Amino acid sequence: MNGRLIQELEELGGEIRPSSFRKCDQIIIEQPGFSASIALWGGHLESFIPAGQEDLLFQSVNQGGEGRFGRRHFGVPVCWPWFGANYVHDDYPAHGVARYFRWEFIEAGRFKNGDVKIVIRLASENHPLVEEMWPYAFELRQVFRFSNKGFRINFSAANLSDKAMPVSEALHTYFNISDNQTAEVHGLEQVTYVDKFDNGSRHLQQGAVTPCDHMDRVYVSAPDVCEIHDPGLQRKLVISTEGSNSTVLWNPGAELARQRVDMEDEDYRRFVCVEAANALTDEYDIPPGGIHQLKLKVRHKPLVNE
């Protein structure tokens, strides 16, 4: 990491902090209106805390699985270039390669309106094991934009190979909620979902989703905006996406959470994953030399009775 970058980060009130996790660094941003943390391992936005509020993102004392492909269940893991299991190699890790490698910190600065900007990158050519598991040259970037109102992630994938690259993906956001029994997800009413906990059967969403318990659903051709209403925190999170056709809702429920060593038994009570995704029938190809952008914007607002 070069001195200029560190200086730019310091001018933003940020710092690089060594982390014991996979011996990788974290970028910490402290501003009067918020604080944020990004782990370079996995290019993982870990935390975004508006001043005087609870984190928008779920935290766990459990840092994830041991071993080369240990999974982390908090913040915003990046699932790319395949979502879920790999169709061809069942020994490959779930949800692709991007979350298991060190990303490179390449830019720190501000947007014109003063929002904080951090850019990180993952290039296949820098990681022989990525090249082995995914035979397409690529470059990924995440542009993080932070302000008092919330955060944005602009995730882009460039196909640098000479063949079409099949992609399914997700920004697998673990949202922090006070209680999964009372939290509600709005905006998916009358959208069809594939229920992975019910043999992939298709259903039509009736009303808001609540409780947010034991569900693994891919809403296909989903709208670009949905909301989490959290009566316990009196908070509404407005989630807007671009370049994402599917919305995935996931919560393991009590039994599955207990079976997992990479998650605490009670963690599932305090998160719901609402994922900006392209999965199942929304998978697509990036043409040779092409680029695809997946954008996520999260805004926090007070929850007022409507």
Ligand SMILES: O=P(O)(O)OC[C@H]1O[C@@H](O)[C@H](O)[C@@H](O)[C@@H]1O
């Ligand atoms: O444990 P992981 O790999 O982070 O995955 C968690 C869950 O992620 C969800 O997106 C999937 O739909 C689930 O099937 C999966 O179990």
